[in-house]
Amino acid sequence: MKRVYLDYAATSPVKDEVLKEMLPYFSDVFGNPSSVYSYARESKKAIDKARDIVATTINAKAKEIYFTGSGSEADNWAIKGVASALKNKGKHIITSKIEHHAVLHTCEYLEREGFEVTYLDVDENGFIDLVDLENSIREDTILISIMYANNEIGTILPIKQIVEIAKRKSVLVHTDAVQVYGNILIDVIDLGVDLLSLSAHKIYGPKGVGALYIKRGTKINSLIYGGAQEMKKRAGTENIAGIIGFAKAAELAIENIEEHATKLKKLRDKLIEEITKTIPHIRLNGDPIKRLPGNVNICFKYIEGEALLLSLDLVGIAASSGSACTSGSLDPSHVLMAIGLTHEIAHGSLRLSIGDFNSEEDIDYVLEKLPEIVQRLRDMSPLYEEVIGGN
Amino acid sequence: MYSEKVMDHFSKPRNVGEIKDADAVGQVGNAKCGDIMKMYMKIENDIIVDVKFKTFGCGSAIATSSIATEMIKGKTIKEAFRLTNRAVADALDGLPPVKMHCSVLAEQAVKTAIYNYAQKNDLYFEELEGFDPDDLECHH
Numbered sequence: 001m002k003r004v005y006l007d008y009a010a011t012s013p014v015k016d017e018v019l020k021e022m023l024p025y026f027s028d029v030f031g032n033p034s035s036v037y038s039y040a041r042e043s044k045k046a047i048d049k050a051r052d053i054v055a056t057t058i059n060a061k062a063k064e065i066y067f068t069g070s071g072s073e074a075d076n077w078a079i080k081g082v083a084s085a086l087k088n089k090g091k092h093i094i095t096s097k098i099e100h101h102a103v104l105h106t107c108e109y110l111e112r113e114g115f116e117v118t119y120l121d122v123d124e125n126g127f128i129d130l131v132d133l134e135n136s137i138r139e140d141t142i143l144i145s146i147m148y149a150n151n152e153i154g155t156i157l158p159i160k161q162i163v164e165i166a167k168r169k170s171v172l173v174h175t176d177a178v179q180v181y182g183n184i185l186i187d188v189i190d191l192g193v194d195l196l197s198l199s200a201h202k203i204y205g206p207k208g209v210g211a212l213y214i215k216r217g218t219k220i221n222s223l224i225y226g227g228a229q230e231m232k233k234r235a236g237t238e239n240i241a242g243i244i245g246f247a248k249a250a251e252l253a254i255e256n257i258e259e260h261a262t263k264l265k266k267l268r269d270k271l272i273e274e275i276t277k278t279i280p281h282i283r284l285n286g287d288p289i290k291r292l293p294g295n296v297n298i299c300f301k302y303i304e305g306e307a308l309l310l311s312l313d314l315v316g317i318a319a320s321s322g323s324a325c326t327s328g329s330l331d332p333s334h335v336l337m338a339i340g341l342t343h344e345i346a347h348g349s350l351r352l353s354i355g356d357f358n359s360e361e362d363i364d365y366v367l368e369k370l371p372e373i374v375q376r377l378r379d380m381s382p383l384y385e386e387v388i389g390g391n
Numbered sequence: 392m393y394s395e396k397v398m399d400h401f402s403k404p405r406n407v408g409e410i411k412d413a414d415a416v417g418q419v420g421n422a423k424c425g426d427i428m429k430m431y432m433k434i435e436n437d438i439i440v441d442v443k444f445k446t447f448g449c450g451s452a453i454a455t456s457s458i459a460t461e462m463i464k465g466k467t468i469k470e471a472f473r474l475t476n477r478a479v480a481d482a483l484d485g486l487p488p489v490k491m492h493c494s495v496l497a498e499q500a501v502k503t504a505i506y507n508y509a510q511k512n513d514l515y516f517e518e519l520e521g522f523d524p525d526d527l528e529c530h531h
Contacts, residue, residue, distance in 0.1 A: 052441060057497055075520060290404065300446065303447065304426075304447060304448050304449050304452070306450055307401070307447035307448065307450050307452075310398075310401060311402075314398075314402055323449070342422075343424075343425070344423065347425045380404065380407050380446055381421060381427075381446070382427050382428075382445040383427065384447075385429075
């Protein structure tokens with residue numbers, strides 16, 4: 001059976017070039033970089049080089065790049081680390097209602113620890129109100145954490161403007177750029193952010209490695225204590241092969257970023273246009289223009305997302321949904337709720353996220369299968385029956 | 392995640408549709424919950440001679456609706472009352488714990504349809520003692 005993977009926002013396969021680069025670091029070059037012998041120096045040198053490469057891809061200095069175990073760890077570290085370092089200055093943090101759980105649950109944890117958190121509302125496309133942001137900043141605000149682009153609905157947020165507002169009041173800004181990396185060129189100097197989270201496995205690198213950019217001079221406490229790794233800020237023997245893979249993936253992603261984004265946008269727009277043309281009663285979620293190149297998120301009214309995913313899987317198409325039934329909780333995705341969708345509509349959401357290995361044929365295959373799947377489920381739905389005027 | 396039985400009933404659901412001149416109609420769940428099950432029955436001499444369903448919901452909601460209709464078709468009303476959510480889940484070779492509410496919904500849909508039949512025809516069933524479809528809640 002034909003198989004089409006359209007969940008690149010969840011994870012991506014490791015590219016051959018990346019894997020090839022990684023392999024020696026599992027066996028041939030294995031020395032613990034913290035030791036003194038030649039084995040260690042080889043590993044150390046490789047990590048230093050990788051740090052340089054990753055730094056270059058976001059216009060940072062090598063000393064501002066700290067490798068972590070994941071994007072989630074980078075988010076946790078940025079928020080907890082700043083909160084604990086600046087708690088005597090203030091205990092107020094600002095974030096948005098559409099952040100990744102790695103940010104939201106960290107903020108909720110800090111609330112239990114005595115911090116106050118403002119969760120900014122977003123409009124129907126997922127944008128925060130910048131006036132609202134400015135008004136939320138208080139004397140005791142120590143950090144603003146707003147994602148660069150949303151993982152579910154693909155909306156790209158105006159981080160540069162957010163930083164401008166924050167800087168006027170001398171507040172640090174963290175942004176989760178995991179979905180943006182490799183899709184839009186990131187320049188930390190131009191953006192002006194203080195902290196920025198990255199992950200390798202969304203850009204055809206390995207799982208289990210991410211990075212936190214920490215602007216020089218930013219006050220932050222460690223999350224993981226132990227050895228002197230990562231400039232004494234993040235203990236734990238380095239995931240050498242992972243770091244090497246991350247750097248190679250980052251290098252490839254930035255090298256081909258224009259071509260990659262153009263290709264994805266073309267496929268994305270074809271999917272959105274054709275679905276809109278062929279299937280009635282739908283809603284495109286996220287901003288139509290300020291949108292990640294590979295993100296399609298559509299609600300199909302009168303049907304439920306998990307049933308849609310299972311049906312797509314039966315014909316070999318892998319996608320995701322913000323439906324409650326796929327999360328095992330009572331409520332549909334917090335992002336879809338935050339943009340003002342009713343439960344009923346949010347339950348029928350479908351996210352198709354396109355990546356480098358997708359072809360136009362893949363998109364055509366989805367466009368061939370999706371209308372009949374949606375129709376089959378609608379024909380079974382009592383909600384649809386009411387709409388088309390059944391008994 | 393799902394058994395082959397669940398996937399079979401999800402991909403080839405039995406008894407989907409409506410019965411225009413149904414003797415009994417029962418609808419349970421709500422869109423907020425993410426599941427709505429609507430069941431139609433044709434009843435002759437206390438026997439459910441035909442049953443059809445329409446469901447808005449996840450894979451297991453569709454599968455439980457489908458197998459529940461199979462389990463009560465041709466049965467007497469008394470027998471239909473004995474359809475428990477456990478029996479529905481077992482017939483599907485089990486459901487993931489978070490999906491057990493779907494089987495509860497199927498049991499309630501059957502009961503609600505018979506309740507509707509009893510109301511319309513002024514009939515009394517001891518199994519419906521204390522049962523009120525309006526009191527049902529989300530079973531997530």
